[in-house]
Amino acid sequence: MLIGFFSGILIDIQFGQVIGLYAMFMLLIGYLVGFANKIYSRDDFTLPLLFISVANFVYQFLYYVFEFLLRGKLNFLYYLKAIIIPEIIYTLVVSVILYKLLHMINHSLEPKENEEE
Numbered sequence: 001m002l003i004g005f006f007s008g009i010l011i012d013i014q015f016g017q018v019i020g021l022y023a024m025f026m027l028l029i030g031y032l033v034g035f036a037n038k039i040y041s042r043d044d045f046t047l048p049l050l051f052i053s054v055a056n057f058v059y060q061f062l063y064y065v066f067e068f069l070l071r072g073k074l075n076f077l078y079y080l081k082a083i084i085i086p087e088i089i090y091t092l093v094v095s096v097i098l099y100k101l102l103h104m105i106n107h108s109l110e111p112k113e114n115e116e117e
Contacts, residue, residue: 004030025062029055045099052095053088060084 008023016022033051064079 001027001030001034004028021066025059028062029058032058045096045103048099049092049095053092056088056091057084060087 004026005023008021008026009019011022011026012019033055036047036051039047060083064076064084068079069076
């Protein structure tokens with residue numbers, strides 16, 4: 001939650017028109033994704049990718065509500081097809097590559113840690 005909050009504050013400072021909006025988004029996403037720590041298995045690739053896609057959807061949906069819906073722009077299906085779904089897809093593709101790379105690095109370092117103990 002704290003990492004999400006401070007990341008959101010940095011996004012607000014750089015890009016936001018209102019301080020605190022992105023911080024609220026990231027705080028909420030950090031809180032929801034924090035539940036994954038209780039049910040996470042280190043060898044399971046699907047759960048982190050599921051949380052990445054859900055967090056991305058929640059972020060984009062909240063962004064739509066606060067930036068477009070409150071200004072009277074009601075075409076959610078267009079926003080869903082043009083922005084949300086493509087962003088979820090490319091985020092998942094990059095996440096699969098990075099997650100697999102970091103997982104391989106972690107597995108290569110674990111035997112060295114066990115030898116030192």
